[in-house]
Amino acid sequence: MACMRIPRCQFWCALQFLLLLQTNVFCFQHKVGDLDAWGIPTDSNKNVYAKWSKNQEFKIGDSLFFLYPPSQDSVIQVTKEAYRSCNMKDPILKLNDGNSLFNITEKGEFFFTSEEEGHCGKGQKLYISLLGNASYAESPDYSPSASAPSYPTVFGSIPAQSSSSTSSSSMIKVPFSVAALAGLFICAMMRGLI
Structure with a gap:
C-alpha cells in the first residue's frame, strides 16, 4: 500500500509543478x-x-x-x-x-x-x-x-x-503559491504524514 502512495504523490507534485510553470497571469x-x-x-x-x-x-x-x-x-x-x-x-x-x-x-x-x-x-x-x-x-x-x-x-x-x-x-x-502549498499538503496526506 505504501508503494502505491509514492507514485500518486509524485504525480500530484509533478502536476502542481507543471501548473506553476504554465501559469503566469498578470x-x-x-x-x-x-x-x-x-x-x-x-x-x-x-x-x-x-x-x-x-x-x-x-x-x-x-x-x-x-x-x-x-x-x-x-x-x-x-x-x-x-x-x-x-x-x-x-x-x-x-x-x-x-x-x-x-x-x-x-x-x-x-x-x-x-x-x-x-x-x-x-x-x-x-x-x-x-x-x-x-x-x-x-x-x-x-x-x-x-x-x-x-x-x-x-x-x-x-x-x-x-x-x-x-x-x-x-x-x-x-497567487499560485497557494496551489503549490495545496499540492504539498495532498502529498503529505497521501504519504500518511497528516
Whole structure:
C-alpha cells in the first residue's frame, strides 16, 4: 500500500509543478484619467482621456476603473457610430454606481462616453482598441475607418476597487503559491504524514 502512495504523490507534485510553470497571469486595473478621474475635461486639458490612454498598455484580462460622483455622472459603452455622433440612446452597457469596472475579456474596439447631456460633446469620451498583439488608444476626435471590425459585446463585472488603494493602476498577481502549498499538503496526506 505504501508503494502505491509514492507514485500518486509524485504525480500530484509533478502536476502542481507543471501548473506553476504554465501559469503566469498578470492583470491590471487602469483608473481612467488617473488623478483626473472620469468627468468633463477642463479647457486646459481637453484631451485628457486620449493622453491618458496613449500612456497605457491594455490587454485581455485588464479592467478599466471609472471613478466619478454617481449623482452627477455615468459611463456608457456605445457603438462606433454613437461615439462619433455623441448619440447616447441605446447604449450597449450602462454603468452608474460611481466605481464602475469594465473587464476587457477579448480583443476588439471599445467606445465609452458619459450618458449625461453635453458631456460627450465636451470631450468626455474614451476609445481603446485591442487588435492583434498591441493595444491602441486615440484622441476623442478619432474616427475609425468604415472597414474596422465592430467590437465585442462580451464583458463582465468584478467587485469595485477598495477605497484604500492610492495607485492609479494596480497589478493583480494570481497567487499560485497557494496551489503549490495545496499540492504539498495532498502529498503529505497521501504519504500518511497528516
